[in-house]
Amino acid sequence: MATSLPRDVSRLGELSALLFDLDGVLTPTAEVHMRAWSRLFNDWFAAHDLAPYTDDDYFEYVDGRPRYDGVRAMLAARGVVLPEGADDDGPDVETVRGLGNRKNSVFAAELAENGVQPYPGSVEFLDRAIALGVQVAVVSSSRNAVPVLEAAGLRDRFDVVVDGAVAAAEGIAGKPAPDTYLEGARRLGLTAADCVVVEDATSGVEAGRAGSFGLVLGVDRGTGRDALLRSGADVVVDDLQEAVVALGPARASSTTDTTSTDTTSTHTAEAQP
Numbered sequence: 243m244a245t246s247l248p249r250d251v252s253r254l255g256e257l258s259a260l261l262f263d264l265d266g267v268l269t270p271t272a273e274v275h276m277r278a279w280s281r282l283f284n285d286w287f288a289a290h291d292l293a294p295y296t297d298d299d300y301f302e303y304v305d306g307r308p309r310y311d312g313v314r315a316m317l318a319a320r321g322v323v324l325p326e327g328a329d330d331d332g333p334d335v336e337t338v339r340g341l342g343n344r345k346n347s348v349f350a351a352e353l354a355e356n357g358v359q360p361y362p363g364s365v366e367f368l369d370r371a372i373a374l375g376v377q378v379a380v381v382s383s384s385r386n387a388v389p390v391l392e393a394a395g396l397r398d399r400f401d402v403v404v405d406g407a408v409a410a411a412e413g414i415a416g417k418p419a420p421d422t423y424l425e426g427a428r429r430l431g432l433t434a435a436d437c438v439v440v441e442d443a444t445s446g447v448e449a450g451r452a453g454s455f456g457l458v459l460g461v462d463r464g465t466g467r468d469a470l471l472r473s474g475a476d477v478v479v480d481d482l483q484e485a486v487v488a489l490g491p492a493r494a495s496s497t498t499d500t501t502s503t504d505t506t507s508t509h510t511a512e513a514q515p
Contacts (some may be wrong), residue, residue: 267361441461
């Protein structure tokens with residue numbers, strides 16, 4: 243049972259599923275999001291005589307949160323309270339949801355102009371896990387998860403995607419609450435104890451810990467190893483390639499030939515936007 247295993251990287255060889263955050267874990271879309279948030283808040287803060295937006299603000303108030311929660315938290319950090327507004331508020335409406343929708347427009351433009359390619363180490367880790375019979379799902383706060391997966395050439399790997407659009411439609415609380423990860427496990431037919439949460443944001447790591455998942459694997463893309471560990475990560479790596487070996491040898495449940503699992507070059511080609 244998962245509860246008898248040490249809370250270290252050895253669990254990767256025993257647990258049944260991997261629940262991946264998307265931005266910053268599978269794809270460097272965190273960089274696209276960072277640019278979009280920066281454009282949004284720097285323009286808006288300058289127009290309202292507020293202190294400039296910084297990268298530290300992104301990691302502290304925005305990273306890993308659902309979009310509207312990120313807007314609300316960032317404004318609160320500058321002592322600003324705006325009306326909540328409605329989901330269909332236009333991008334020029336001065337509400338929390340209007341600003342969130344403006345950010346989404348900027349993000350979509352960035353993605354269309356520049357595309358996105360997945361992290362090679364993450365593709366290697368993902369494909370090795372699939373070859374070994376490990377179930378996989380994406381659990382993302384972003385409402386753009388499906389377009390990002392398609393742009394990165396990864397959509398076909400995942401039958402289960404629980405993203406911000408699903409959470410909004412079904413009234414599921416976003417990270418740092420564990421609810422979206424719990425929904426991902428449920429859709430795979432598993433319990434939290436059967437699953438590994440793979441996260442790069444403190445809010446997502448907190449969600450994994452709060453949900454009592456079998457393992458919380460942190461990926462340090464800039465948040466900081468100590469911050470991820472303090473938030474509840476059991477293990478932190480700089481790149482998922484470091485954890486490929488820990489997935490272990492072929493499992494009895496796997497029917498895939500694991501002698502030919504190096505498909506990184508093929509999938510890199512697929513990732514061309």
